[in-house]
């Protein structure tokens with residue numbers, strides 16, 4: 001087990017990507033604090049990890065509220081004695097463009113993506129420095145943070161901001177043995193998340209329309225198949241583990257080749 005004795009705090013633990021990453025970290029021996037503003041997403045994730053023999057607690061927290069963030073970090077410390085791994089994953093989607101996005105919507109989406117990562121990095125890093133045993137921070141980006149996508153202005157802006165936040169925090173914290181990296185997912189195959197939601201005891205409706213909705217994405221990535229949350233989970237385990245002990249300030253793309261693709265090449269053409 002690569003993360004025995006470590007404590008991870010993961011934000012945004014829905015059955016999709018955050019839940020998948022939390023489960024992967026727990027499977028490698030980490031105790032996990034599952035943090036979400038939706039109480040059921042924190043609780044179901046923690047309960048499922050517990051039911052599979054892992055150790056986890058649920059913490060309901062809005063990542064944009066500094067007092068709540070400080071309480072969440074204190075709760076993780078109280079339960080598990082500290083924090084060694086932080087995954088800043090909480091975000092939400094609100095597809096609006098520069099011409100029509102209301103200022104409040106823009107500010108709220110940037111607050112969750114950027115201020116949430118800033119606040120958790122600030123307070124978890126202070127604890128890591130006090131613990132004197134280093135740590136690993138992983139910020140979840142998106143391929144939309146690397147490219148210009150129309151009608152998704154706050155999301156694209158926030159995610160690209162998080163890329164350079166990662167490098168800047170990496171430089172500031174390197175002297176404390178804290179490594180800061182990011183992980184870039186892309187359009188994600190929905191099957192595994194639906195299975196996870198069902199395992200969490202939720203009613204899931206699997207419609208053929210959902211699979212169909214991802215087909216245009218699948219045919220544009222060079223591997224011609226989309227990643228699943230467990231693919232991101234394995235990459236997060238790597239970044240969090242001693243295997244990545246000499247790695248800081250990088251972005252690890254788990255995107256089936258999406259960002260590397262020459263823009264004019266159609267991967268379905270032979």
Ligand SMILES: NC(=O)c1ccc[n+]([C@@H]2O[C@H](COP(=O)([O-])OP(=O)(O)OC[C@H]3O[C@@H](n4cnc5c(N)ncnc54)[C@H](O)[C@@H]3O)[C@@H](O)[C@H]2O)c1
Pocket residue numbers: 011012013014015016017018035036037038041061062063064088089090091092112140141142143185186187188
């Ligand atoms: N789903 C994709 O295809 C995809 C692709 C690329 C990147 N990503 C990124 O992966 C991450 C997870 O995405 P997902 O698809 O699993 O999303 P999701 O909506 O399933 O999960 C996001 C979670 O964040 C929580 N959250 C939102 N606002 C919060 C707040 N203020 N405080 C605390 N928790 C809050 C939500 O309640 C939810 O549980 C995000 O950072 C997203 O940008 C997703």
